[in-house]
Amino acid sequence: MSASDTTGRDGHALLRDPRFNKGSAFSEAERRRYGIEGLLPVGVATLDLQVARIHEELSNLDNDLQKYLLLSDLQARNETLFYAVLMGDPANFMPLVYTPTVGEACQKFDHIFRAPRGLYLPITAKGRLKELLGHWPEKDVRFIVVTDGERILGLGDLGVGGMGIPVGKLALYTACAGVPPQYCLPITLDVGTNTHTLLEDPLYLGLRQNRVRGAEYDAFIEEFVQAVQDLYPRCCIQWEDFANINAVPILERYRDKVCTYNDDIQGTAAVALAGMYGALRISGEKLTDQRFLFLGGGSAATGIAELISEAMALEGLDITAARGRNALFDINGLMVTSRTDLAGFQKPFAKDMPPIGNFVEAIKALKPTGIIGVSTVPKLFNQAVIEAMAEINDRPIIFPYSNPTSRSECTAEEAYTWSKGRAIFASGSPFPPVHLNGQTFIPGQGNNVYIFPALGMAVYATEAKRVTEAMFIVAAKAVAEQVDQQTLDSGLIYPPQSRMLATSLHVATRVAEYIFDQGLARVERPADIGALIRSRAYKPVYSD
Structure with missing residues (x-):
C-alpha cells in the first residue's frame, strides 16, 4: 500500500x-x-x-x-x-464459500443478512440502470456474475437471496485462478419472485411482486447489457442460475455481440466433458463410441449434450450422428420426436422411437455407456438404475451432477456399492471416500470451478472480445490432461482440488493460447503465454 x-x-x-x-x-x-x-x-x-x-x-x-x-x-x-x-x-x-454451503446461505439470506456486497438492480429502476451501475466504486470492472435468482442451484426461486451465488462464484475466480478481486462485481437483477413464502416473509429484502416476464423482462436485460458495455467495455458477463426459459434465449441473443457466457450451460458442459475425457482414460475407450443418457432435459443437459456432440465432431463424427449419441429423459419420459412439449433447444436430441416412461427401461433400450443427472431431484439413480448400467457396461459412467448435495441423484457410496466397485463416478457436490471390498475410491467432484475461474483468467489476461464454444472444449481437455495415473487409479477423474490454482493457471494458459490463435485478444501476443497468465495472477499478500 x-x-x-x-x-x-x-x-x-x-x-x-x-x-x-x-x-x-x-x-x-x-x-x-x-x-x-x-x-x-x-x-x-x-x-x-x-x-x-x-x-x-x-x-x-x-x-x-x-x-x-x-x-x-x-x-x-x-x-x-x-x-x-x-x-x-x-x-x-x-x-464452505460455495456449494454445498452457499445453498443454505441463499435460502436463509434474508434472515442472516449482514454487510451488503455487490449491486442489486431492481426492475423498478428501469431506465436508470447505468446510473445505478455507476454507483459501484471500481471503474474498471472486468467480470460480472449476474443472476435473477430464479433457479438457484437445485433450490428454485430464491429472489434476491440468490446473491450468494454471484458472490461465491467471484470469490472462486480469485481463490482458484488468481483473477484480481477488484475487477469483479456480483449483481442480482431483482425482477420479483414467485415463491409465496418469500413474498409473505416480513424479512424478505427483495421486490414484493411476482416475476416480470416477456417483453418487459427482455427490455430490462437489454438495458442492463448496454449499460455494462457503456461503463465497462472490457467486461465479461457471466449469466448464473437463470431459469431455462430465460437462460437459453439470453445466451443466444448476446453470445455473438458481447463477451459473455452462461456457466450453467457452458461451464457445466465443459466440466462434464472433462470428466468424460478422464473416464475414458480409465476405460480405454474413444469418445466417439460413447452413448449418454441424461436425467433432466433443461439447459444444463442440452448444454452438456451439445458440447459432447461438438467434441465428437472434432474427432471425426458427423455432428448429427454425434447428437444422436445423446438422449434426454425428463419428467414426461424419454424425449422423442412425437412429443409436442419439446423446446427448440431440446429437439436436436429427440429420438425417433416410441415413447419410454421409465428410466431403467430407457437404459435397457438405448444401452448408454454413461448416465448424467441434472434433474435436481435426489435419489433417482436408484439401485435398479445403477445395476442396469452395470449389467451392460464393464465400467459404467455415473455422473449425478445436481447440486447441492441434498439434490444429488445418488451418493458415491451407492454408485460404487450397487455397481460392485465398477462405476466411474463423479458428482456435482462433494462426497467422502468410499471403502469397498478392501479398496478405497475417491469420488471426483465435477465442479464448474475447474472451468470458469480459469476461463476468467484467460479472458482477463488477453482481454478477449468474445467467449466461444470451442474455448470450453479446450478447457475441458486441459483439465483432463492434468490427471495423472495414480489419481486415476484411485477412481478420481479430476485433478485434486488441493492443486486448484496450478490446475487453473494451466487451463487458463491453454485457453489463452486459443484466444490468441483465433485473433480474439485485445492485447499483443507475448512470447510466453504461460508467463503472461502467471504474471497477472493475484497473490494474497500485504503491500507496503
Whole structure:
C-alpha cells in the first residue's frame, strides 16, 4: 500500500476498507503514517498468524453455515486475509464459500443478512440502470456474475437471496485462478419472485411482486447489457442460475455481440466433458463410441449434450450422428420426436422411437455407456438404475451432477456399492471416500470451478472480445490432461482440488493460447503465454 492509495481516507475509514485493511498486520510505522495508532491493539501480527487465528476461529464453530458467515464477514473487512485463507487450502474452503454451503446461505439470506456486497438492480429502476451501475466504486470492472435468482442451484426461486451465488462464484475466480478481486462485481437483477413464502416473509429484502416476464423482462436485460458495455467495455458477463426459459434465449441473443457466457450451460458442459475425457482414460475407450443418457432435459443437459456432440465432431463424427449419441429423459419420459412439449433447444436430441416412461427401461433400450443427472431431484439413480448400467457396461459412467448435495441423484457410496466397485463416478457436490471390498475410491467432484475461474483468467489476461464454444472444449481437455495415473487409479477423474490454482493457471494458459490463435485478444501476443497468465495472477499478500 502506498500513501497515494489512502489519499482521502482517514485512519478509521482505512480500517474499514476491505481492499486495503491489514488489521493487526499494520506495522508500527504504518500506524503512525496513516493515523491509526490507538485504533488497534499494540501487537503486530504477520499474515501467517492472522491466517492461523482464522483457522482457530473456524475450528470452534460447529456447523458450516456459521463458518460461511465468519468467512463472509472476513471478506467484508479484510480481502487479503480472506483470500490468503482460501488459497492456502482450496479443497477445504471451496465447500464452505460455495456449494454445498452457499445453498443454505441463499435460502436463509434474508434472515442472516449482514454487510451488503455487490449491486442489486431492481426492475423498478428501469431506465436508470447505468446510473445505478455507476454507483459501484471500481471503474474498471472486468467480470460480472449476474443472476435473477430464479433457479438457484437445485433450490428454485430464491429472489434476491440468490446473491450468494454471484458472490461465491467471484470469490472462486480469485481463490482458484488468481483473477484480481477488484475487477469483479456480483449483481442480482431483482425482477420479483414467485415463491409465496418469500413474498409473505416480513424479512424478505427483495421486490414484493411476482416475476416480470416477456417483453418487459427482455427490455430490462437489454438495458442492463448496454449499460455494462457503456461503463465497462472490457467486461465479461457471466449469466448464473437463470431459469431455462430465460437462460437459453439470453445466451443466444448476446453470445455473438458481447463477451459473455452462461456457466450453467457452458461451464457445466465443459466440466462434464472433462470428466468424460478422464473416464475414458480409465476405460480405454474413444469418445466417439460413447452413448449418454441424461436425467433432466433443461439447459444444463442440452448444454452438456451439445458440447459432447461438438467434441465428437472434432474427432471425426458427423455432428448429427454425434447428437444422436445423446438422449434426454425428463419428467414426461424419454424425449422423442412425437412429443409436442419439446423446446427448440431440446429437439436436436429427440429420438425417433416410441415413447419410454421409465428410466431403467430407457437404459435397457438405448444401452448408454454413461448416465448424467441434472434433474435436481435426489435419489433417482436408484439401485435398479445403477445395476442396469452395470449389467451392460464393464465400467459404467455415473455422473449425478445436481447440486447441492441434498439434490444429488445418488451418493458415491451407492454408485460404487450397487455397481460392485465398477462405476466411474463423479458428482456435482462433494462426497467422502468410499471403502469397498478392501479398496478405497475417491469420488471426483465435477465442479464448474475447474472451468470458469480459469476461463476468467484467460479472458482477463488477453482481454478477449468474445467467449466461444470451442474455448470450453479446450478447457475441458486441459483439465483432463492434468490427471495423472495414480489419481486415476484411485477412481478420481479430476485433478485434486488441493492443486486448484496450478490446475487453473494451466487451463487458463491453454485457453489463452486459443484466444490468441483465433485473433480474439485485445492485447499483443507475448512470447510466453504461460508467463503472461502467471504474471497477472493475484497473490494474497500485504503491500507496503
